[in-house]
Amino acid sequence: MNVISTRGGVPPTSLSDAILAGLAPDGGLYVPQALPRLDLAAFERATDLPAIAEVLLEPFFAGDRLAASLPALCAHAYAFDAPLVALPDGRSFVLELFHGPTAAFKDFGARFLAAAMGALREPGAPEVTVLVATSGDTGSAVGAAFHRQPGVRVAILYPDGRVSPRQAHQLGCFGDNVAAFKVSGSFDDCQRLVKQAFGDAELRARRPLASANSISLGRLLPQMGYYAAAALRHARAGRAPLNLVVPTGNLGNAFAAVLARAVGLPIGDIVLASNANRVLADFLASGVYEARESLATLANAMDVGNPSNAERLRWLFPAHADLSHAVSAQWVDDETIRARIADGEARYAQVWCPHTACAVEVLERLRRAGDDRDWAVVATAHPAKFETVVEPLVGHAVAPPAALAAMLERPAHAQSLAADYAALRDRLLTAP
Numbered sequence: 046m047n048v049i050s051t052r053g054g055v056p057p058t059s060l061s062d063a064i065l066a067g068l069a070p071d072g073g074l075y076v077p078q079a080l081p082r083l084d085l086a087a088f089e090r091a092t093d094l095p096a097i098a099e100v101l102l103e104p105f106f107a108g109d110r111l112a113a114s115l116p117a118l119c120a121h122a123y124a125f126d127a128p129l130v131a132l133p134d135g136r137s138f139v140l141e142l143f144h145g146p147t148a149a150f151k152d153f154g155a156r157f158l159a160a161a162m163g164a165l166r167e168p169g170a171p172e173v174t175v176l177v178a179t180s181g182d183t184g185s186a187v188g189a190a191f192h193r194q195p196g197v198r199v200a201i202l203y204p205d206g207r208v209s210p211r212q213a214h215q216l217g218c219f220g221d222n223v224a225a226f227k228v229s230g231s232f233d234d235c236q237r238l239v240k241q242a243f244g245d246a247e248l249r250a251r252r253p254l255a256s257a258n259s260i261s262l263g264r265l266l267p268q269m270g271y272y273a274a275a276a277l278r279h280a281r282a283g284r285a286p287l288n289l290v291v292p293t294g295n296l297g298n299a300f301a302a303v304l305a306r307a308v309g310l311p312i313g314d315i316v317l318a319s320n321a322n323r324v325l326a327d328f329l330a331s332g333v334y335e336a337r338e339s340l341a342t343l344a345n346a347m348d349v350g351n352p353s354n355a356e357r358l359r360w361l362f363p364a365h366a367d368l369s370h371a372v373s374a375q376w377v378d379d380e381t382i383r384a385r386i387a388d389g390e391a392r393y394a395q396v397w398c399p400h401t402a403c404a405v406e407v408l409e410r411l412r413r414a415g416d417d418r419d420w421a422v423v424a425t426a427h428p429a430k431f432e433t434v435v436e437p438l439v440g441h442a443v444a445p446p447a448a449l450a451a452m453l454e455r456p457a458h459a460q461s462l463a464a465d466y467a468a469l470r471d472r473l474l475t476a477p
């Protein structure tokens with residue numbers, strides 16, 4: 046299948062080329078030229094996550110040069126499960142997306158993208174540098190996914206002092222082909238540096254760059270896989286379509302859920318749960334999209350004032366009436382995030398990460414309004430990643446899962462970098 050740009054300014058392009066390019070040349074985001082309509086019978090023999098994802102992604106990759114690699118890409122990207130766990134009331138569920146190596150949902154997309162880039166690499170092609178700005182979770186998922194991959198270097202930029210201690214350790218623990226830079230500045234500064242590098246033709250001639258941010262179709266499309274698996278498993282248990290509350294920042298994860306439903310999976314309502322960065326809730330209420338400066342909150346991976354994938358949502362639903370029928374959005378302040386983490390064990394026997402806590406709050410609002418349908422909150426990260434927020438609220442230590450614990454045992458090193466493009470350029474050019 047070919048892809049086009051949300052802005053309509055590029056000819057149909059192969060999915061592989063779009064995965065390698067990241068952003069479309071007209072500044073828009075790549076989207077499928079036409080959405081396939083899946084026949085649920087095609088999933089009959091698919092039970093595990095990799096098999097379900099393969100059936101789901103097949104029409105998207107049909108005719109593409111990655112088509113023959115799709116089974117291997119899925120086996121690699123979905124090497125760990127995304128279980129749908131029932132909560133005590135029997136009609137609320139948690140879709141746990143934190144069983145990958147860096148304990149956040151971004152592992153699925155980052156691993157798919159890394160494997161896709163590996164499969165597309167021509168023998169003897171020059172080395173590429175994957176350059177990525179992160180507010181925490183993206184960088185470690187990308188670092189883990191590309192660690193020791195031949196022909197690839199990774200440079201991760203993160204704002205010094207503004208990620209959790211465990212996140213900082215994870216970012217710096219890879220070594221080898223993965224370099225972490227702690228930038229004296231904000232996440233927005235990191236993003237600005239990355240944008241400047243991508244706009245620097247002379248740098249790119251000497252150091253070919255690749256992007257791995259959440260607008261890449263190589264991350265977005267595979268995120269549909271776990272929604273498909275959860276929806277099918279729920280339907281096979283004889284239940285009505287699963288409704289979803291998705292913690293949302295840049296809108297990549299939630300947009301994947303919207304796409305999975307659009308191609309025919311049994312998914313009901315989708316509610317976006319934001320932190321105090323309320324741009325989506327305001328947009329859906331008013332019909333006027335207004336980007337904001339981002340606010341720092343306890344759910345820092347969702348501190349986004351101008352969600353890039355909003356452009357894809359508006360492309361899919363150009364009429365505001367259709368859009369507000371398709372999704373709704375609510376926002377949650379820090380005080381309420383704290384309250385949901387603090388009472389999570391008493392109410393559900395669960396410890397929530399701050400992002401997941403936003404979704405739990407939204408689910409509680411729905412229940413209070415009398416909604417008794419089946420809902421899943423999407424758990425986007427393991428709470429142990431945000432220990433400085435979570436542990437004081439639950440009153441005990443939260444043990445990291447095994448893969449995260451192993452990373453925390455390794456030594457970590459990050460290079461200091463001024464929030465200055467000349468400094469970054471120099472560092473990229475002088476890397477061995």
Ligand SMILES: *Cc1c(COP(=O)(O)O)cnc(C)c1O
Pocket residue numbers: 149150151182183259292293294295296297298299346347400401425426
């Ligand atoms: C990235 C992230 C989010 C936000 O996901 P988007 O795709 O940007 O909306 C939510 N929770 C966690 C833990 C994350 O790392």
